[in-house]
Amino acid sequence: MYNKLDHVGVSSLSELSAKLEKYGCDRILIKKLVKNNNDKNQVYFHHDASLLNSIFDLTFHNREPSTSKKKKGRIKGRSITEAIFNSYSWLSVDDELHQVPHCKGILYLQYPEVRLSGFSAESGLMPESMSVAFTKQYPDKHRYLAIGATPEGAAIAVILAEPSEDFHKGFDNLPYMENSKICKKYEIKKSDSSQKLKRLLQKRISGRDIKGCRLSTSGETLPFTGTQVHGYTLEHELGIATNASKDGDIFGIELKCFTSPKLTLFTPEPDGGLYAKNFPEFMCKYGYLKNEVYRLSGLHRAGQVCEKSNLTLQVVCTHKSDVDERLGFYNPKLPLSHQMKNLQVVLCDDDGEVAASWSMNRLLNNWGVKHNEAVYVPARVSDNHIQAEVEAGFTRRVWFGDKVLWCKKTSLELMIKAIASGVIFLDPAPKYDADNPRNNKRRSQWRINNIYRDSKFLYRQVEEVEL
Numbered sequence: 001m002y003n004k005l006d007h008v009g010v011s012s013l014s015e016l017s018a019k020l021e022k023y024g025c026d027r028i029l030i031k032k033l034v035k036n037n038n039d040k041n042q043v044y045f046h047h048d049a050s051l052l053n054s055i056f057d058l059t060f061h062n063r064e065p066s067t068s069k070k071k072k073g074r075i076k077g078r079s080i081t082e083a084i085f086n087s088y089s090w091l092s093v094d095d096e097l098h099q100v101p102h103c104k105g106i107l108y109l110q111y112p113e114v115r116l117s118g119f120s121a122e123s124g125l126m127p128e129s130m131s132v133a134f135t136k137q138y139p140d141k142h143r144y145l146a147i148g149a150t151p152e153g154a155a156i157a158v159i160l161a162e163p164s165e166d167f168h169k170g171f172d173n174l175p176y177m178e179n180s181k182i183c184k185k186y187e188i189k190k191s192d193s194s195q196k197l198k199r200l201l202q203k204r205i206s207g208r209d210i211k212g213c214r215l216s217t218s219g220e221t222l223p224f225t226g227t228q229v230h231g232y233t234l235e236h237e238l239g240i241a242t243n244a245s246k247d248g249d250i251f252g253i254e255l256k257c258f259t260s261p262k263l264t265l266f267t268p269e270p271d272g273g274l275y276a277k278n279f280p281e282f283m284c285k286y287g288y289l290k291n292e293v294y295r296l297s298g299l300h301r302a303g304q305v306c307e308k309s310n311l312t313l314q315v316v317c318t319h320k321s322d323v324d325e326r327l328g329f330y331n332p333k334l335p336l337s338h339q340m341k342n343l344q345v346v347l348c349d350d351d352g353e354v355a356a357s358w359s360m361n362r363l364l365n366n367w368g369v370k371h372n373e374a375v376y377v378p379a380r381v382s383d384n385h386i387q388a389e390v391e392a393g394f395t396r397r398v399w400f401g402d403k404v405l406w407c408k409k410t411s412l413e414l415m416i417k418a419i420a421s422g423v424i425f426l427d428p429a430p431k432y433d434a435d436n437p438r439n440n441k442r443r444s445q446w447r448i449n450n451i452y453r454d455s456k457f458l459y460r461q462v463e464e465v466e467l
Contacts, residue, residue: 025148042115050412057153060361087154109341127159151252153369193251206467212396223393230379272357283432300426409460
């Protein structure tokens with residue numbers, strides 16, 4: 001009737017919490033399953049994919065358009081957006097994690113809603129109570145899906161079958177997840193990650209003047225003199241080795257070191273428009289020629305024509321109420337969940353042609369759970385005057401302040417609003433050299449003018465913390 005992935009007779013929320021806390025979860029999302037929730041019928045979980053993206057580490061992409069004529073509600077030829085869990089596991093009754101490689105949320109933006117699918121573990125095992133056979137034979141058995149979330153966005157799931165009456169009562173008294181009438185949330189505990197990082201910053205960098213360096217993967221301290229010397233030096237002092245990640249990350253918290261309050265938030269490249277289809281043609285059409293190299297620059301804010309490029313940045317979408325599925329402008333007064341269909345940021349020319357565009361998937365993949373808590377660390381870079389260090393190659397020194405900007409709770413909606421209002425702007429710097437392709441560079445910088453002033457538009461909680 002059951003297998004080792006079915007947790008039968010759980011006595012209380014506290015028992016469930018204890019199971020998931022062992023694996024670093026600090027919150028749990030719980031849904032009471034209905035009769036037809038099984039591995040064949042997708043499980044409706046929430047209507048807002050961007051909210052789930054701020055809790056779990058997800059990768060968004062478009063699935064091939066459906067060609068099925070059998071399933072009702074499907075529209076032939078329409079691509080469907082999927083949000084793949086980068087880390088999803090079932091927790092067994094013997095405290096083992098079973099990795100699930102293909103668990104995903106499927107986004108139906110016309111409703112809107114997100115449905116979960118792909119529950120089989122790598123071993124082929126799945127909770128028996130999630131099978132079609134079980135739901136047909138035992139349609140009235142009480143079942144709950146509980147998904148724990150770690151600060152890093154990993155998902156650890158538990159299926160509860162026939163829990164106790166105390167559990168039912170506890171569930172009924174839980175608050176609903178934001179903007180949901182289906183899924184409830186349970187806070188296990190406040191993560192101590194923030195305090196751990198604060199203590200580390202106090203000990204390692206607060207008010208200190210440090211030689212510019214980086215930490216190799218083998219643990220060596222190496223000289224570094226590039227423009228990002230302040231960021232690499234910060235990572236070195238915190239024990240983070242140089243790697244391919246775009247930003248420093250520790251305890252599930254994003255680190256951003258800056259020397260000017262005007263800074264770059266992220267650098268996603270366009271995935272649509274002429275830029276994505278034919279970069280040389282884009283540069284020749286919209287760029288300017290300088291020393292035989294095409295360049296494109298200028299500050300691009302939503303709704304304003306950039307004088308340098310003659311391009312206009314816009315946030316567009318298809319509104320839920322538009323039956324003709326036409327593109328219109330994003331409206332910050334309406335819920336984002338009603339405007340996610342065809343949501344994109346575009347650069348348009350005077351003729352309405354799309355020069356470059358960033359899809360919803362591209363935006364979601366660059367602003368998610370890893371940005372939900374961020375620490376902005378101010379620094380100052382100067383020449384090194386300690387001769388022995390200079391001779392060893394350490395020609396720069398980095399001074400770190402004793403105050404940092406601690407930001408929490410962001411979302412795609414806040415980011416889109418900030419772009420639409422001009423708080424976040426595009427400051428591109430691509431180059432195209434037809435004679436020497438090695439000089440070609442694609443660079444799309446999304447920036448803000450002052451992190452101290454503008455952070456309140458990106459995060460719900462902002463505090464300047466003294467170390």
